[in-house]
Amino acid sequence: MANSSVGSTLKAYIIPLVLFAVSMVFQLFVTPRLFPTSHYDVLGVKSDSSIEEVKEAYKKLSINWNTGSEVIPVAELLKIQYAFELLSNPLWKRDYDNFGIDEHSHVVGKLKEIYTGADLSKLELPLVEATSFGPDNTFNVITSENFMSKFEDTKALLIQVFSFGSSRCANFANSWRRIADILDEVANVGMTELGEFQLAKDLAMSSFIGKYTFPDGVPAIVAFPPGCRTVNCLARYEGDLSVDTVTDWVASTILGLPRILYYSKDTLIQRFLAKGSPHKVKVIIFSNTGERATPFMRQAARDYHNYASFAFVLWQEEQFSLWFNMFGVESAPAIVFLKDPGLKPIVYYGPANNSWFQTIIEANKHQELPQLRSLTSMDLGCDAQGYSRAGHDITIWYCLILAGRLSPELNNMRATLRSLHEILLKEGEESSEGEKNQLPTTAAIALREKRLTLTWLDGEAQHRRCFFYLQTEKSYETCGRRMDIVDEPRIVIARFERNLTEESMDVEKKTPKNILEALRDDGDVHRASQLVAMYNGSYEIPQIIKWVSGIIEDGDSKSLPFFRARTPELVPEDSDPMWSNGAKNVVSASAAMKWKIRVIVKSFLEDPRIGPILLLVAFLSFGKIWLKRNQPAHQSPSKVETQKTAKEESKSNSNRKSEKKDNKSQLRRRRTEPNRDIPPSITDDEPKDAVQWELTDSDSE
Structure with missing residues (x-):
């Protein structure tokens, strides 16, 4: 009996118990991890303290451990030293105060493992060396004043948000130049420094508590797709900061360009040459690096989709004889055009840039003997x-x-x-x-x-x-x-x-008055x-x-008759490819929605008010259930009368049903009794001694 009572009690309070448990998880684990101790708290100063106040606080702490009056653990000492170096550097302090950027925090953990139990006199200061990254390493800098001028054309806009005090940005400088060169004439590329606070704030993510952050620090890469001029359609890059991955993200996600696949010596003939459209020129690009197709190549594959098919092949020296005999290719990089059957391939050598690649594609997009198609x-x-x-x-x-x-x-x-x-x-x-x-x-x-x-x-x-x-x-x-x-x-x-003469005459088109005029109409x-x-x-x-x-x-x-007729239309050879069905000028709605949901969920989990709110809801739910379970069980007179009336009605209904059953049984018995008093009718059986009189033709005897 006691077990059943405990089980029913737990079942009744299951919701407040779950809410209480979740609130405790937030308070004890999630919130401390998302909101670690501020570096200002480590030094014991206010969060709006100046650099001079930071230095004074550090000087007081350093006097205590230098004189030996206070023994400070290694971990605490490293935290104090790192907080001082971070908050005494003007650029680091600015980035930390405005956007919470702290890209050297991992240094404390590494040094803690090294110097635990070791002589602190061997600790080399400073813990973090400042990086020399100046304006000479920047190009196409975007400010609040010239920001809107970047949208004068219809190209996409790719922006790197950087800081002069970031070592990661300094290491990424050469890769960013390479990305800009690859995206030349495909997208506009620029850079924005965190010192442009208003513009950087617009490009940052905003949390529920009103704090602006870049979750992965800097450099942060954002993009405005073609046709997008507001932050509502802004796309953020979340991935490895390599040239290949960034350019592939821009080409696929931002520009919606098709991929150009790599083929081996076995699959090139079976899957590309044999299954390709016969009315298209075949373009085979031999690469000696194995990198993905550049965005301008993918853009050409989209623009010339109705004229040519594209394929990539990784050049290998051991396959030299194969490619030389098939296409006449001697080295890579090279671009091969296969036109009419039996025609010698056309080969171009050397690395391709955007203008040169567009020129040779335009010159070779048709077969030598062009095909009569709907496009041509x-x-x-x-x-x-x-x-x-x-x-x-x-x-x-x-x-x-x-x-x-x-x-x-x-x-x-x-x-x-x-x-x-x-x-x-x-x-x-x-x-x-x-x-x-x-x-x-x-x-x-x-x-x-x-x-x-x-x-x-x-x-x-x-x-x-x-x-x-x-x-x-x-x-x-x-x-x-x-x-x-x-x-x-x-x-x-x-x-x-x-x-x-007939075409020069401006003949007004009249509405047909009858069916015959409509049939004679030669508008088509x-x-x-x-x-x-x-x-x-x-x-x-x-x-x-x-x-x-x-x-x-x-x-x-000769003067030949002017014969006009409705010529059958040419049927398009290809349907629209799958990649052209999606949005080409803006990021697809599904991708934007997924990104927004991810941002909302992440911001929701980072809100420090979630734990207390869940705890409050748990207590309110507990109190409501307790009051409901402990409310005295008494009934009002009106309710008692209602119950009596309901019982009487149910009893009368049952009596009526029993009477109906009795009447039906009596009728059934009456129908089954024999009809003895009823005289025989003409439908009765014929007697054995019955005689049938013979009939004559006459009506008289």
Whole structure:
């Protein structure tokens, strides 16, 4: 009985007991660790004491242990000496008073292990040497006056908060310069000294008690993502202070740039070259250090995602023969461009900077024979909605298109058109230089004038456009899914013509009055006329050039019908990559929310009022439960009458139910009794001696 009583009592008081236990943990363990004894308390002075007052207090303490009148333990002596050195240095004292920075506190613990039980006369003073770190080691210093000018462009802003009195900042100076060089033209980089108190306070973290701190000390790195101009979207770096990790954090978290993966000799072919998009240029970067891709390379991978795929390979001397035979690479660093199948790789040597890397990517983003795609149709001049490569004033231009499914036959024909393109370019250059030995063909002149473009079309991916060009019985050998082993690439030429007179007229668009006018509305019809001719000759280059020249001569000289039609749209080859779905200009909402929750929880745990508040809540809960359990159990007259009435109602209800049961049983017995007094009816069984009279046809006997 006693055990059950104790158990019920504990169960009733479980909540206040838990609150009391948690409050004791905060008071005895958490709060002392988060709020250690102040260095001012060690010296016995006020927290707002000046350097002179600190020196006087230290002088009094030192007299006591120097004269031997007072024996001071080693640990206490080291604490006093360290507190004096910290608070007598103007920079250290400023950082400690304003932001609680104490980066040399570990020195006391190390010296305590060394000098415990040893002769203190061998103690070398000072305990901490001041670091010489001056303005010469800084660059792009940000102050309260020029802070807003850093947001004039749309780039991200990376700031290092530092102190001239910090040895960690002095050691980090060279790494910070390296980070700034890597992030050049990708993000703005600056430095803010803790002496800029108002600006440093805005960049610091604020606790519940109103104290501004940098949890990991200085140097502290903060970043404003592109489009962010307030501290609400400020991001803080929490990690190792190395060049690689800091730049990777900026590129991934702040700028949202994709990563460029490293591949080995086994995975490069299987996972990159074989599975890569056939319409993209392959860019392989050979590195001799194994470092991550720089932010400007990752930015180029994002900007040129629709044109090129990127990969990293770690250069190893024992694999020299492999890479030389595959790509012609002799050393690293090197950048290799793989364009059309069977084409010799293009190799660039030397370390890459931002401008040079952007230049070579822009120059090699297209294949040698460009592909007709949704992204390139306007630039190539092969779209009826666009214009010629020669300019908007050209009324007639041409596009030579090789259509076919991806296959060896298509690769051979692409090589043929590349050779044709080189021959025409050579003819055009010779004619422009004044050589009259051989007159250039009409096709060469049109190519030089940018009125002719050579391109190829993926007949399977762009099957609607392919069928539009090849309206023949054998078009399935070229367009659509492969239904047979036969793959027959075909060459067509499209002639585009614009009616400048019609385009110059400002015709007001009227609302259709009926269905017929709506059906006749040609708002979606392309303004340029498009006539297509298919080549049926041999695939010898001279024959193709002769045919193209004849088409251009007829198209330029003859008045052909102005035929306009709705051309099927080109289908985009790639969907948006995963990294482009997130926010690119600001840190994602989920990441910002996680960071805010982490800051709130950390600040909450560091609040010294948590322990007393929990203790107060525990006592209030205990008192409430005690009063409730010890309240006298008496009932009012109205409550007694209510209980009586409820009992009477329940009794009457039970009586009614029993009466209903009796009535039902009586009715059941009456139904089951035999009906003896009822005479037989015509539905009774027929007697054995019954006779049926025969019927006649007549109604009389």
